[in-house]
Amino acid sequence: MGARALSVIVTAISPAYGDVWPMAAKGGTVKAASGFNAMEDAQTLRKAMKGLGTDEDAIISVLAYRNTAQRQEIRTAYKSTIGKDLIDDLKSELSGNFERVILGMMTPTVLYDVQELRRAMKGAGTDEGCLIEILASRSPEEIRRINQTYQLEYGRSLEDDIRSDTSFMFQRVLVSLSAGGRDEGNYLDDALVRQDAQDLFEAGEKKWGTNEVKFLTVLCSRNRNHLLHVFDEYKRISQKDIEQSIKSETSGSFEDALLGIVKCMRNKPAYFAERLYKSMKGLGTDDDTLIRVMVSRAEIDMLDIRANFKRLYGKSLYSFIKGDTSGDYRKVLLILCGGDD
Numbered sequence: 001m002g003a004r005a006l007s008v009i010v011t012a013i014s015p016a017y018g019d020v021w022p023m024a025a026k027g028g029t030v031k032a033a034s035g036f037n038a039m040e041d042a043q044t045l046r047k048a049m050k051g052l053g054t055d056e057d058a059i060i061s062v063l064a065y066r067n068t069a070q071r072q073e074i075r076t077a078y079k080s081t082i083g084k085d086l087i088d089d090l091k092s093e094l095s096g097n098f099e100r101v102i103l104g105m106m107t108p109t110v111l112y113d114v115q116e117l118r119r120a121m122k123g124a125g126t127d128e129g130c131l132i133e134i135l136a137s138r139s140p141e142e143i144r145r146i147n148q149t150y151q152l153e154y155g156r157s158l159e160d161d162i163r164s165d166t167s168f169m170f171q172r173v174l175v176s177l178s179a180g181g182r183d184e185g186n187y188l189d190d191a192l193v194r195q196d197a198q199d200l201f202e203a204g205e206k207k208w209g210t211n212e213v214k215f216l217t218v219l220c221s222r223n224r225n226h227l228l229h230v231f232d233e234y235k236r237i238s239q240k241d242i243e244q245s246i247k248s249e250t251s252g253s254f255e256d257a258l259l260g261i262v263k264c265m266r267n268k269p270a271y272f273a274e275r276l277y278k279s280m281k282g283l284g285t286d287d288d289t290l291i292r293v294m295v296s297r298a299e300i301d302m303l304d305i306r307a308n309f310k311r312l313y314g315k316s317l318y319s320f321i322k323g324d325t326s327g328d329y330r331k332v333l334l335i336l337c338g339g340d341d
């Protein structure tokens, strides 16, 4: 038996990994187009937008089948051959959710996160779900780049904006996540695993009132491998899943943030499948969330999100999008989804 086959079996039976590892990662749906020619694409787009009316299908046939890096090349080629900014032209020709998804696809990854964070905090009201989703799911390295880009883009600090838009423990967990200080290694220290699990148990279940800071410290700073083992140890000593304890001991956005972190650690594609499901279930659609998750995960793990969606909800992501959206907006989202399951 090869080392790889053995490790698959070992991780499949290791309780720490639960439903995470047995499924091999499948990746994204959007890939670099082969035979790509930025100049030709720029001309096609120009033709689709020139004069009266807009050929939306032509725009979709180019942009939905290129990856983010290629779309940037198209933008550059458009500017150098036509002397206009592609983004400006798209903005003046398109509208509504179709415009938003296309503009999202035209935005470099980190900048897109930064714009979404800003949107979530700008003006009256706060989109707490967006703040949690981005800050809990991106890697420490990505968080640091988001932090820098936010400052460059808006001349203000991400942390200050978080502080002025949120409060109490929710603010503290977001500030902590925005510091990008999570250990990125794989290192496991059994004594620390037991200590963290015991501390969480004592901070939550064991006494009246919760020592919330303990949850924050452990969940925001430890590496993923460590945390998966802490969750197992926690279950062993408390007879409960950490999620159950978080639900009974905390509430509101703070609860949502802690649950978001735990879910991202256990199985990130399942977390995004849930975000998508919640954005579409019932009456009305949360288009902000639907667009952001579809655009930001298409190249990374959309196939895994689809598999988890089907497993968790018994229906395909494709069928949900089809039933909840319409027109050109639906066409693009279904291409990002990449197929039915």
Ligand SMILES: *[C@@H]1O[C@H](CO)[C@@H](O)[C@H](O)[C@H]1NC(C)=O
Residues within 6 Å of the ligand: 144, 147, 148, 151, 157, 178, 179, 180
């Ligand atoms: C975030 O950006 C601010 C402003 O540029 C900087 O002072 C701070 O150190 C950064 N924080 C992290 C964690 O990179």
